[in-house]
Amino acid sequence: MWEIKIWNTIFFLFQAACSVYDIRIRAVPRWLLLLGGALTAAARIAGIGEGTWVYIWGAFVGIGFLIVSRCTKEALGYADSWMIFLLGMYLGIWKLVSALSFSFLAAGIWSLGKVVLKKKGRKEVIPFLPFLTAGYLGGIVW
Template sequence: MWKVSQCISMVLLAGLSITDIHSRRIPVIVLISGNLAALCYQIYIAKEDVFVLAGGIGVGLLFLLVSRVTREGMGYGDSWTILILGIYLGLWKLLEVLLAAFLFLGIAAIICLSLKKISREYKLPFIPFLAAGYLFSILTGGMNG
């Protein structure tokens, strides 16, 4: 059974996916709001272990650093969304979502390149794959508990 927080998160990730696909930009106010909501969720509802929470935040900060070093090879909005998910999910659940997301991204890239729909320089929007990874984790039971 889906939890209310999972439904809300899935709707938000779907909305961010649509925005990422169409405009390739995520509004900063949405990201700030997401950060605040995830922090409030952790403080008042989830109360995740501090080390697991710190690990999730660390992964998000690592992705922000990658965005900075690669001059947005991976966009700041994508990395900031990973940070929000890290605060919301903690380390282990975030890594599960990222594993699925990168797997789906790799499959999509291989298919698009094979069909010559995109060039090697094309940048696929990543948030839709995060949403798919999150959904996959929920449906396979990885988000229980």
């Protein structure tokens, strides 16, 4: 049990670092995303979690988001989609769905608040990785 908590903490710190980059410069360095891929692979090799298919289906969801990023010319950024892919491989499909639900709900509430308070327009973009980090926390608790 403690191994899972250690892995969850490491992955959270990785996501927090990505979120800081996303907030400050609206981009995440490739080396940091590759580090996340290595962390995810190490967790899978270590055998943390459930059966293999749960993680494969989670990865497929991430691949779907990468395709959406490509087709929409990065309306949803590649770093966001790559993080969803990593979350799918790390959490598995069911916890990923939970994390994405929390993420989209939080981003929607934040955006609605910004529009209502007239601080942002409807076409403004927001960094999504901080919401994915919050959704990750919700997903591992759920």
